[in-house]
Amino acid sequence: MATDTQAPEAAPEATAEEQLTEAIATAAQPASDDSTPLERQLVIINWSGEFDKVLPTLILGSVGAASGYKTSVFLTFWGLLPFVKDSKRITGDGMMQKMLSFMQRPGISHMKMSKMNFMGMGPWMIGKLSDQYNVASPQELLEACQMMGVEFLPCQMTMDMFGLKAEDMIDGLGDPVGAATVLELMTENNTGSLFI
């Protein structure tokens, strides 16, 4: 009689212990195995617009997209000018905006180097070295970016200030945005952001 009453009491405890052991074992397993990649994001603020700086923007952008990261490049201030069509020599309305485009020629084929520009010799020399070592040109890299789905976001404020219109810009750019949009992207999880 005593053993009969004891046996049912012992059984529920053992089950609870088993359940606990199982729960611990399940929790200890990784949530996802190594083959599931992280949802990463890359945000680049392209501000300076110089040849030797736009190059890393486009390289990092294209590889980011190639690696499956959601990649966005915010084109602001001088960094917006290389994304104006090469064919547009003077942009803007009014004296000041036109003078600006006169002094800072827009278009990806007309970027200056941040160092050693030598009145235009610098980009030409880099071009020669690039040919020699099979380094992609800015135009090729831009094409690669667009093919890989990099999103280019023009800065609305810069467009207003410089008098740039949608038809001045190259094809394939996203709708103009502002700082709040970019900041939101930059502060999301698993995001790397750069100011170039």
Place this chain on the structure above:
Amino acid sequence: MSDVHTTVDAKGLSCPMPIVKTAQAAKTVPSGELIEVLATDAGSVKDFAAWTRSTGNSMVEQTEDDGVYRFVIKRA
């Protein structure tokens, strides 16, 4: 080793083109199939390891022969 589905010849190309070309080619390769990449860029060794980790593809084989790196990658 089963047959390679696509070969990417990136010999002579510098960063980032080996990665970019491989990513483009990978889009057309069905899951489970193999991509073979040939590159001469020394930096591409670490690059492809990082790229396969980021994209969830797997590096099946990696060899070097007289300056030419050969990567065999399995499409996830």
